[in-house]
Each structure stands twice: as structure tokens, then as C-alpha cells.
Amino acid sequence: MIQINLIEKETLRCSENHDLPIIAIDIGKDVKMNDRLLCSECMLNIRPDMKIVGLNNIESKIENNIKENIQKKISLISQKKEQLTKLFNSIDQWKQTFNQTIDSIQRFFDYWMDNFISQEQVHNSYNFIQELDNYINQSQSHENDYELFVQSIIKINKTSINKIQLKLTQLNSHYRKYITDTKESLLEIISIQQPKITLKPINNQQKQSDFCWTIAFNQTGQIMVSGCNQYIKVWDFKDGQLKEVKKLEGHNQNIRCLLFSKLQNSFISGSNDNTIRCWKQLNGQEWNSQQSYQEHTNWIECLLLCKKENTLFSGSVDKSIKIWKVDFNNNNLKFSYSLMKHTLDVFGLSLNESETFLVSCGAEQQIIIWKKSKEKKWEFYQIVKQSINESGVTVCFIKENQFIWICGNKNGKDCLSYFELINGDFVEQKEKEQQLIISSDVYNLNLFPIVFNKEKEIILLRHKFHVYLLTKQTQGRYRISTKLKFQNNSIQGTMTNNAKYIILWEKTEQNFQIYQIEYQ
The missing domain is CATH 2.130.10.10 (YVTN repeat-like/Quinoprotein amine dehydrogenase)
Incomplete structure (x- = not known):
């Protein structure tokens, strides 16, 4: 409930300074501000062309207008706070999505590195008798083995890159939507809209x-x-x-x-x-x-x-x-x-x-x-x-x-x-x-x-x-x-x-x- 107070009610005086309470108001368009206030003595001299309204009546209407204005201000601030909270939550959600995507990409890098390490360990030992025979007979098994190894590395690279690119594409899509949504939210916050029409x-x-x-x-x-x-x-x-x-x-x-x-x-x-x-x-x-x-x-x-x-x-x-x-x-x-x-x-x-x-x-x-x-x-x-x-x-x-x-x-x-x-x-x-x-x-x-x-x-x-x-x-x-x-x-x-x-x-x-x- 909005409470408002009239500051100078007890000190209001008519233009004739009769030292009597104000009981009515002259609301004529051409009346000067100080001449509008009328006490009981002033009311004895009113003219037929004067537009007279009781003080309580006009005070009630003024207060209603002020309350309505205050309520509009409160509603506007409430609306802007709600819009700002919505934008903050949106940014927080984006932050979580961004971090989750980056974490996922980092896990792919870890998986990629683990594959390289495993390949490195597999080829650290050899069979002497087999390798001696290959050497004497000038076998090309090493060349073939190396080609197979290269193909294996290429496959690991492609698999890892495809997964990372997919995540980056998703991240870019989320980013573009986030930028658009954020711009719209900012415009909504800074704009003071008139009542909606349906x-x-x-x-x-x-x-x-x-x-x-x-x-x-x-x-x-x-x-x-x-x-x-x-x-x-x-x-x-x-x-x-x-x-x-x-x-x-x-x-x-x-x-x-x-x-x-x-x-x-x-x-x-x-x-x-x-x-x-x-x-x-x-x-x-x-x-x-x-x-x-x-x-x-x-x-x-x-x-x-x-x-x-x-x-x-x-x-x-x-x-x-x-x-x-x-x-x-x-x-x-x-x-x-x-x-x-x-x-x-x-x-x-x-x-x-x-x-x-x-x-x-x-x-x-x-x-x-x-x-x-x-x-x-x-x-x-x-x-x-x-x-x-x-x-x-x-x-x-x-x-x-x-x-x-x-x-x-x-x-x-x-x-x-x-x-x-x-x-x-x-x-x-x-x-x-x-x-x-x-x-x-x-x-x-x-x-x-x-x-x-x-x-x-x-x-x-x-x-x-x-x-x-x-x-x-x-x-x-x-x-x-x-x-x-x-x-x-x-x-x-x-x-x-x-x-x-x-x-x-x-x-x-x-x-x-x-x-x-x-x-x-």
C-alpha cells in the first residue's frame, strides 16, 4: 500500500490571509496559483463563473494521480530488475555451458595425448632374432611397419580433430546465439516500452x-x-x-x-x-x-x-x-x-x-x-x-x-x-x-x-x-x-x-x- 503525505496541509492559506482552514479550490484555467485556495470566508464572495471543487475532493484526485505515478515508477523498476536478473542468469548459464564445452575439448586433448603415449610405448622393445633376420635378408618390414604406424597416427589425429571441431562448432553456435540474445536483452532493458497491445x-x-x-x-x-x-x-x-x-x-x-x-x-x-x-x-x-x-x-x-x-x-x-x-x-x-x-x-x-x-x-x-x-x-x-x-x-x-x-x-x-x-x-x-x-x-x-x-x-x-x-x-x-x-x-x-x-x-x-x- 503506497502511503503519501501532504507536506504543507496545515500551512495552506488563502490569498486574503484570512487565517482559516482551506475548504475549497478554484480550478479555473485562468486563475493564478495563489488565488485558487479558498477558506470559508472566501466562499462568501464566490462568483457564478468560478469553478469550485472541495479540498478533500481535489486532494483525493491529486493523491490518486501521485499514487498512480509512483506505482508506475515502482512497476518500471521491478520490470527492469527482473530483466536484469534474467540477463545475469543467462550469462551465468552461458558461463557454465562455455566451461563445460572447454572441459570437454580438454578431455579430447588428453585422450589424444594418451593415444600418442600408448603408441610410443608399444614400439620401445624389439625381438633380436627377428630383427637380425630382417637385417641380413634386407627385409622392408620396417618401412611397411612405419607406413602402418603413420596411418595409425593419421587416424588418431582425424578422430580427435573431428571430435574437437564438432565441439568448437557447437561452441560457436552457442556463442552466436548468446551474443544475439544478450543484445536483445540489453535493448529490452534500456528501452522504456509503452503498454503492450494485443x-x-x-x-x-x-x-x-x-x-x-x-x-x-x-x-x-x-x-x-x-x-x-x-x-x-x-x-x-x-x-x-x-x-x-x-x-x-x-x-x-x-x-x-x-x-x-x-x-x-x-x-x-x-x-x-x-x-x-x-x-x-x-x-x-x-x-x-x-x-x-x-x-x-x-x-x-x-x-x-x-x-x-x-x-x-x-x-x-x-x-x-x-x-x-x-x-x-x-x-x-x-x-x-x-x-x-x-x-x-x-x-x-x-x-x-x-x-x-x-x-x-x-x-x-x-x-x-x-x-x-x-x-x-x-x-x-x-x-x-x-x-x-x-x-x-x-x-x-x-x-x-x-x-x-x-x-x-x-x-x-x-x-x-x-x-x-x-x-x-x-x-x-x-x-x-x-x-x-x-x-x-x-x-x-x-x-x-x-x-x-x-x-x-x-x-x-x-x-x-x-x-x-x-x-x-x-x-x-x-x-x-x-x-x-x-x-x-x-x-x-x-x-x-x-x-x-x-x-x-x-x-x-x-x-x-x-x-x-x-x-x-
């Missing part, structure tokens, strides 16, 4: 035989939409349970991307029919889309909204990024202008926190940075140099001046790359590069945008056969916390805005798989 499967695998191209949630996570061939399906989602309630028609080809508003129940769809539509919830399960908007000349591959949701960015196979004005209230779009610099399909778009930089990637090897001008218009800024030289599938800002990028080649590097703004240009941070599971027989497909939750500091991404969840560690680095493997690389999915659920669709199983994210 994925709990929800037993509600909703069948979805139509090919699913894209999935999106509304802000509350209670409405899900999915692009199933040329239809948009609307689903109720509650406590991990999924129920289809509506099928929307409007596009005449496959729906490739869906983007839900975070401010109201409206969403935007992009299709293989080269058009974009706005959808607005009217009442209950009724949704309306007034018209389609066609400025692109090929498939729509990605959609992105700014924070105020008055600007939409769309990327397409036609190599362009279109910028639109959005009016969700009236359920319409208005085309503004195009960004032209890509030479092939545009697959991924992302804005930084302050929305001063836009990054895009696509089927060619270019990662392009666009910057907002003083006139509030987006302009080309930089082509980012990257050492991997592969096509880019997805891209996402995870800090004001840092984004991550995933390539998609069939026989590529299979990694997650980091880029950071340094001296005015975005530069690859090769030391932060994270290896993903290597799968050289398939492409990493697009249409599964990276999902970054700033509040929970976790990242959801898909690469080939695997879906990964990354969590933030110390020094701002992210590590793979957990991953899911599938039979097919056609995987679509997303995460609810509160980072509580992940929903996935995979081509082989042809159903929605729901996972609850549990923080340990």
Missing part, C-alpha cells in the same frame, strides 16, 4: 462474398461503410457487432476509396468509373448523393480531407491530384485545380499537422512534397530522394515534420521508411528504417491507407500478407507491437477513430474480421 478476435465474422475494396467509419465508430463492387454498403457497428442496414447505388463501377467526415455523418466515395460522390445522411438509414463529379479521366485511388473539411484532395490513375472545395451541408463539391507532377498512378496522400505540407506517392518511384503558398494555393515543393527506388503504395505524416512511406514492389526491400524535414528538405532517415516480413512472390497492393491515431500513438498498416500495429516508444520511435498474417495479399481494412476496433476483409476468407484492441 488483438482480441470478436466472434462475429460477417460474411461478405462481394469483393470489398475499401472500408471507413464515421467519427463515433457506430456507422461503417464498405465499397463492395459498385455498391456502398452501410453497416451498424456496436460493441464489435456488425449489421448490414443499407445498400447504396450511384456508381456504376467498383468503389475504390471511401472517406468519412469527422464532423458530421457525411462521406465521400471514389470509383473506377472516374467519378467522386458526396453522401449525406438524411434521417435514419436514408442517404443521399445528388450528383457525381468527374474531373479525373481514370480510376480514383485515394481521398484526403483537410481538418476543416472544406478542401478535398483526390489522387488518380490519370497521374493527377485534384483539389476540390467541399460543402457537406449542401452535399456538393466544386473543382478548384490540379497538381501535375506524377508520371504514373497516384496511390497515397497525407497532410502534416499544420497542413503546410502535402505528401504524395504513387506507382513510379517519386515521393513528392507540395507546399501551401502565401496565397493558400498548393504548389510543387520537392521530389524526395529515397534509396529504395521502388514504387510507393501508402504514405502518412506521423509528426509535424515526419512521414512514413511503404513501397510495393514484388521483389523489393519490404520495409517501412521514415522521412524527416531537415534544413528545409525532407530527407530519408535510414537508421529508423524498419524491416517488415519479406514476401518476394507478391506485390504490396494499395487501397489500405495507413491509419495513424495521434491520441493513442499507434499506427495501423498493411504490407503484403500482414497487417501491423505499431506503438510509440521512447525517443519518438515506433515498434511493431503485434501483427496478423493472412493467406492473400488482397486485404482491406481500417481502425475506428477511438482506436478500439480494427475491421478487416481478406479475399480468401471473404468475410469481415473484427478485432478489439486491448491495451495492457
Whole structure:
């Protein structure tokens, strides 16, 4: 049981020095520190706009916070002591294994030497009559005997060497494993990890035989939409349970991307029919889309909204990024202008926190940075140099001046790359590069945008056969916390805005798989 004591409780005084016990606290944000303490006399003059909390109430909450903080510190020290003890025991075990192996090798040397000594003793005496006869008759028995002796020595040497080499090989194998394990243990000790994340499967695998191209949630996570061939399906989602309630028609080809508003129940769809539509919830399960908007000349591959949701960015196979004005209230779009610099399909778009930089990637090897001008218009800024030289599938800002990028080649590097703004240009941070599971027989497909939750500091991404969840560690680095493997690389999915659920669709199983994210 953690015991804590308030040092100055008996000496606390209000700002008016009434010399009366403090009974309440003003917790208003703009109140100066000394003016927060209120005695019974001060309470006679409180104003209606003041936020007053009883001393015992606020003291209890403060103490709980302190106890929680102390407990976290104690738990961390306990964890590090346990890890250090584990490493010490590992080293002690290695020491025993090493000594046992060396002792065994020494015994082989002793056996080897004993064989030489025995051979030496055998040939120290001779038969005079026999040797005299050999000498007179010029017999070559000695030469033959010596050859046999040499062969015997060679056999002894080979046998002993083979045994020693086997032990040395075992020792080398143990040594390499020991070095690897020790390095991992040291990294585990010096790293201060965030709570672990696990994925709990929800037993509600909703069948979805139509090919699913894209999935999106509304802000509350209670409405899900999915692009199933040329239809948009609307689903109720509650406590991990999924129920289809509506099928929307409007596009005449496959729906490739869906983007839900975070401010109201409206969403935007992009299709293989080269058009974009706005959808607005009217009442209950009724949704309306007034018209389609066609400025692109090929498939729509990605959609992105700014924070105020008055600007939409769309990327397409036609190599362009279109910028639109959005009016969700009236359920319409208005085309503004195009960004032209890509030479092939545009697959991924992302804005930084302050929305001063836009990054895009696509089927060619270019990662392009666009910057907002003083006139509030987006302009080309930089082509980012990257050492991997592969096509880019997805891209996402995870800090004001840092984004991550995933390539998609069939026989590529299979990694997650980091880029950071340094001296005015975005530069690859090769030391932060994270290896993903290597799968050289398939492409990493697009249409599964990276999902970054700033509040929970976790990242959801898909690469080939695997879906990964990354969590933030110390020094701002992210590590793979957990991953899911599938039979097919056609995987679509997303995460609810509160980072509580992940929903996935995979081509082989042809159903929605729901996972609850549990923080340990």
C-alpha cells in the first residue's frame, strides 16, 4: 500500500490571509496559483463563473494521480530488475555451458595425448632374432611397419580433430546465439516500452462474398461503410457487432476509396468509373448523393480531407491530384485545380499537422512534397530522394515534420521508411528504417491507407500478407507491437477513430474480421 503525505496541509492559506482552514479550490484555467485556495470566508464572495471543487475532493484526485505515478515508477523498476536478473542468469548459464564445452575439448586433448603415449610405448622393445633376420635378408618390414604406424597416427589425429571441431562448432553456435540474445536483452532493458497491445478476435465474422475494396467509419465508430463492387454498403457497428442496414447505388463501377467526415455523418466515395460522390445522411438509414463529379479521366485511388473539411484532395490513375472545395451541408463539391507532377498512378496522400505540407506517392518511384503558398494555393515543393527506388503504395505524416512511406514492389526491400524535414528538405532517415516480413512472390497492393491515431500513438498498416500495429516508444520511435498474417495479399481494412476496433476483409476468407484492441 503506497502511503503519501501532504507536506504543507496545515500551512495552506488563502490569498486574503484570512487565517482559516482551506475548504475549497478554484480550478479555473485562468486563475493564478495563489488565488485558487479558498477558506470559508472566501466562499462568501464566490462568483457564478468560478469553478469550485472541495479540498478533500481535489486532494483525493491529486493523491490518486501521485499514487498512480509512483506505482508506475515502482512497476518500471521491478520490470527492469527482473530483466536484469534474467540477463545475469543467462550469462551465468552461458558461463557454465562455455566451461563445460572447454572441459570437454580438454578431455579430447588428453585422450589424444594418451593415444600418442600408448603408441610410443608399444614400439620401445624389439625381438633380436627377428630383427637380425630382417637385417641380413634386407627385409622392408620396417618401412611397411612405419607406413602402418603413420596411418595409425593419421587416424588418431582425424578422430580427435573431428571430435574437437564438432565441439568448437557447437561452441560457436552457442556463442552466436548468446551474443544475439544478450543484445536483445540489453535493448529490452534500456528501452522504456509503452503498454503492450494485443488483438482480441470478436466472434462475429460477417460474411461478405462481394469483393470489398475499401472500408471507413464515421467519427463515433457506430456507422461503417464498405465499397463492395459498385455498391456502398452501410453497416451498424456496436460493441464489435456488425449489421448490414443499407445498400447504396450511384456508381456504376467498383468503389475504390471511401472517406468519412469527422464532423458530421457525411462521406465521400471514389470509383473506377472516374467519378467522386458526396453522401449525406438524411434521417435514419436514408442517404443521399445528388450528383457525381468527374474531373479525373481514370480510376480514383485515394481521398484526403483537410481538418476543416472544406478542401478535398483526390489522387488518380490519370497521374493527377485534384483539389476540390467541399460543402457537406449542401452535399456538393466544386473543382478548384490540379497538381501535375506524377508520371504514373497516384496511390497515397497525407497532410502534416499544420497542413503546410502535402505528401504524395504513387506507382513510379517519386515521393513528392507540395507546399501551401502565401496565397493558400498548393504548389510543387520537392521530389524526395529515397534509396529504395521502388514504387510507393501508402504514405502518412506521423509528426509535424515526419512521414512514413511503404513501397510495393514484388521483389523489393519490404520495409517501412521514415522521412524527416531537415534544413528545409525532407530527407530519408535510414537508421529508423524498419524491416517488415519479406514476401518476394507478391506485390504490396494499395487501397489500405495507413491509419495513424495521434491520441493513442499507434499506427495501423498493411504490407503484403500482414497487417501491423505499431506503438510509440521512447525517443519518438515506433515498434511493431503485434501483427496478423493472412493467406492473400488482397486485404482491406481500417481502425475506428477511438482506436478500439480494427475491421478487416481478406479475399480468401471473404468475410469481415473484427478485432478489439486491448491495451495492457
